[in-house]
């Protein structure tokens with residue numbers, strides 16, 4: 001055994017070269033750094049309305065039981081999801097955020113020598129979970145900032161085990177047609193899993209009368225992931241879910257932690273599913289905010305990538321980092337996306353009308369000064 005003084009040399013290959021995920025800057029951090037108050041954060045695609053009343057009431061009611069372990073099988077939440085989507089309980093996997101599902105898929109289906117595929121400008125967690133297990137990433141050039149399904153199909157090899165597709169995609173907001181997606185998924189070779197990441201599914205309006213859940217029957221190699229972090233406003237609790245064949249769910253269940261969902265997340269998510277008023281309000285605030293922001297960009301002479309999510313990436317025609325930093329000094333946190341191969345864009349999460357106006361004013365002032 002060779003001697004080393006460097007702990008980094010002991011980390012496994014994939015991990016040694018990993019670059020950690022860059023999260024949106026927390027409000028408290030900017031408060032500490034600049035001594036500002038009244039900071040607004042439009043950086044992590046969180047719900048600007050705050051959590052719904054029903055979720056909060058369920059959390060309150062569950063507090064006295066926190067000495068007990070949570071239900072490791074999430075019986076009640078799975079039953080509620082199964083009912084809502086007309087699926088069987090054995091097709092559902094709960095995760096600590098839908099991020100955990102991405103990681104469970106990588107652990108269960110990828111290894112050194114195997115390949116995961118995803119698009120240029122795809123969600124940053126896909127390369128991280130792929131590299132962490134030592135698998136190779138095949139990154140397919142984007143088409144109009146989105147997934148190029150034809151190019152992806154052409155790159156599938158005997159070694160391809162997992163294809164990650166976010167629809168809508170984050171950070172570009174691009175949306176694939178359901179018909180094209182269905183065709184792509186049904187033509188996949190049997191040795192190849194598709195993770196269809198629908199973190200922003202609730203924000204997509206017209207779905208062409210086609211529902212991705214209908215594809216599960218014919219495609220045992222499909223897993224659809226969704227989350228309570230975005231439209232349901234529970235990002236801080238960390239809860240998401242996968243919908244798949246019972247076989248995929250069984251495999252993921254073997255590698256997950258026994259209590260991967262905390263007790264408050266389980267009850268809050270179940271209550272949130274019932275809160276249709278909150279969901280409708282969320283969607284209305286989002287579509288109004290999207291119009292406000294894009295109208296503001298237009299009047300500033302800026303172009304943006306049309307988005308189906310609760311965020312929009314705007315092209316500043318200059319390095320986004322300097323505009324980002326100037327906005328921070330005005331108390332607005334947005335998201336640089338240079339690490340996604342978009343150095344001149346910033347991604348803005350849709351806020352409340354007041355937040356959107358505050359941001360647009362700060363942006364106009366910033367652009368007038370740089």
Ligand SMILES: *Cc1c(COP(=O)(O)O)cnc(C)c1O
Nearest residue numbers: 097098099123170199227229240
């Ligand atoms: C936000 C997001 C997720 C999910 O995050 P969780 O909070 O872990 O559920 C997954 N995929 C994409 C593309 C996202 O933007």
